[in-house]
Amino acid sequence: MGNLVRMDLYRMFKGKSFKVCLIIAFVLALGQTPFAKLLVTLANTLSNEAAIPVPETARLSSIFADSLPLLNGMLVMLSATMFFHADVEHGYIKNIAGQMPKKGYTVLSKFLAAIPHNLVFMLVGVIGNLIGTLLCQKITLEGGVMDGVRIFLLRFLLLQSICAILLLVSGSLGSKSLGTVLAVLLGMGLLGLIYGAIDAGLDQLFRNKGFALGNYMPDQILGSANPKTVDALVVSAVTMGIFLPAAIHVFDRKDIK
Numbered sequence: 001m002g003n004l005v006r007m008d009l010y011r012m013f014k015g016k017s018f019k020v021c022l023i024i025a026f027v028l029a030l031g032q033t034p035f036a037k038l039l040v041t042l043a044n045t046l047s048n049e050a051a052i053p054v055p056e057t058a059r060l061s062s063i064f065a066d067s068l069p070l071l072n073g074m075l076v077m078l079s080a081t082m083f084f085h086a087d088v089e090h091g092y093i094k095n096i097a098g099q100m101p102k103k104g105y106t107v108l109s110k111f112l113a114a115i116p117h118n119l120v121f122m123l124v125g126v127i128g129n130l131i132g133t134l135l136c137q138k139i140t141l142e143g144g145v146m147d148g149v150r151i152f153l154l155r156f157l158l159l160q161s162i163c164a165i166l167l168l169v170s171g172s173l174g175s176k177s178l179g180t181v182l183a184v185l186l187g188m189g190l191l192g193l194i195y196g197a198i199d200a201g202l203d204q205l206f207r208n209k210g211f212a213l214g215n216y217m218p219d220q221i222l223g224s225a226n227p228k229t230v231d232a233l234v235v236s237a238v239t240m241g242i243f244l245p246a247a248i249h250v251f252d253r254k255d256i257k
Helices: 002-014 016-046 059-066 072-089 092-096 105-134 145-172 176-188 191-207 220-221 229-252
Strands: 057-059 138-142
Touching: 002 016, 002 072, 016 072, 016 105, 016 145, 016 229, 057 059, 057 145, 059 105, 059 138, 059 145, 072 145, 072 176, 105 138, 105 145, 105 229, 145 176, 145 220, 145 229, 176 220, 220 229
Parallel strands: 057 138
Antiparallel strands: none
């Protein structure tokens, strides 16, 4: 199993899609603060209203918490989807799965390889954001750094749980197109529109005005500014507990062509 994980890691880090998505993620993180400052400056120049103040300082905790700035959530999911499907697409899986006691080990290996994959993207997001912020603002070290680290770790768990969903779709079921669409929708938080429609339907059926499905979906919690610890942990565990075994089971029963 260890050798299989090492092979997947080598294949992943050598992949063109991984490198391209990682470079774009770094550039976006690097440009987030300078671009925001530029927009504020332009707004103040063109507006006749009172000038919008430009913050001179930024908190280190907020940089740790914002580990997936701008479109980086979508980029990391797209990269993971392409990695999950690459061995199926290029026939590599046929050479490996037959040597395993269970074909599902190859699925578990890809899920484990996604752990450093996701950490690298998140750390690049933090580093790029840190450098970009230093170009425009002074960074202050305050008592909330550990809270920023907490949010970073919760985002990582939520991202890993979403990868279990993408692994089932693009890896086990072998649908790259559906996996790509899901990666975009989940990464951009666009499924919130569907959750809202489901909430409206449930309200009509059960007259339950307080229920919000989005509060229990990993992509929506991932996109929130301050995820609740218990909610994030429970949703991550449940999502991985459902979709990872499903991905392994489906691939075990699948004929490899």
